[in-house]
Amino acid sequence: MSKVIYFFNKEKDAYNIWDTINKGEIYGFDFSKNLPEKITAICKGKKFEEVKSKIYEFNNNLYNSELPEKIAKSVNELWSSIENAFLYKLKEITSKDIFPGDVMGYLTSVSRCPYDPKKRTFMISLYSNPLAILQSSAHEIFHMQFHHYFFEEVEKKVGKEKAHDIKESVTVLLNLECKNILLVKDKGYESHKSLREHIEKIWLQKKDFNFLLNSCINYILKNERGLNKNEKSN
Numbered sequence: 654m655s656k657v658i659y660f661f662n663k664e665k666d667a668y669n670i671w672d673t674i675n676k677g678e679i680y681g682f683d684f685s686k687n688l689p690e691k692i693t694a695i696c697k698g699k700k701f702e703e704v705k706s707k708i709y710e711f712n713n714n715l716y717n718s719e720l721p722e723k724i725a726k727s728v729n730e731l732w733s734s735i736e737n738a739f740l741y742k743l744k745e746i747t748s749k750d751i752f753p754g755d756v757m758g759y760l761t762s763v764s765r766c767p768y769d770p771k772k773r774t775f776m777i778s779l780y781s782n783p784l785a786i787l788q789s790s791a792h793e794i795f796h797m798q799f800h801h802y803f804f805e806e807v808e809k810k811v812g813k814e815k816a817h818d819i820k821e822s823v824t825v826l827l828n829l830e831c832k833n834i835l836l837v838k839d840k841g842y843e844s845h846k847s848l849r850e851h852i853e854k855i856w857l858q859k860k861d862f863n864f865l866l867n868s869c870i871n872y873i874l875k876n877e878r879g880l881n882k883n884e885k886s887n
Contacts, residue, residue, distance in 0.1 A: 654740065654751040654797075657790060659728040659758040661721035661779070666761045667708040669776060671696045673765040680821065680842040684765035715762060721779060725760055731783055732758075732790060738834050739791055743798055746830055747862045752801035758790060768793045770800035788837040792824050799823065803866060810870050818845060819869045825849040826856060848872065 674685045674696040685693060695707045709716060740751050757772075760779040766789060768775035775793035777786050799820045808816040827839040841849050848869065855868045 654753065654794070655755045657729075657732055657736065657756045657758050657794070659725045659732065659760065659777075661725045661760045663709065663712070663716040664705070665759050665776075666716075666763075667705055667712070668701055669761045669765065669767065670708055670712075670763055671699075671701045671704060672767070673763050676765075679765070680818075680844050682842060684763065687764050712762065721760055724779060728758070728760070728777075728783075728786055731787065735787060735834050739794075739831060742831050742834065743791075743795060746826055747798055747802065749798065749802045752798055756794065756797065758793075766793070768796055770797045770804075773797065784835075784837045788827070788835045788839060791827055791831065791835055792839055795824050795827065796820055807866060807870065811873050815873050818848060818873070819866065821845055822848040822852055822869070823865070825852050829853065829856060 670688070670692060674688060674693050675698070676685070677683065692708065692711050695711065696704050715721065744751055754773050757774045759774060759776045761776040762779050764778055766776040766778060775790070775797075777789045777793075781789065804816055804820060807819055811819070821841060822845045824839045825841060827835055851872050852865060852869065855865050859865075
């Protein structure tokens, strides 16, 4: 990876607002509940192009302000101060070179921050404090590293949904290996609590990422067998 570059783009923000409202729950959490009822009513069940101008109007003060771009500039400076140290640790954790190409980080006005590993883009909340922005950025870059090197093989063994569960859960390693770089903890989703605890336990026993992934795969398959057995007995 060459570097992360942060921007604010009103169309991408408007799309994220619309998509968040129409997306539904993600890992058991509905991000749209954090949005005002007025904007939810505008977007719900509509196509983006139908409501884009209305979203612009709703966020008129934000979109006409110079502050988002100034914040993006500050975030660029902030991230550059820890970038090399973080990438070194990520390379050490995964035992892989950092994936190639620049990454675009877009600031957004909502709490849902999607990423796209193919386009090398992610979003971070415009309203997060600086330390949370650094943590969120590291979290998303870890996802991209996982997709580049590991996702396909993990998916073959446990399926797409469970591969995403593992991808989301391994970011708990940031709390163990990057606590001197990232001063905000990676919390994860409540639905991944047990898997994240398993990952912490295994990592403290043996710091080998491939060994860890195999352990996660076995952990998931074992739990699935247990669930299937219980279902058949009921």
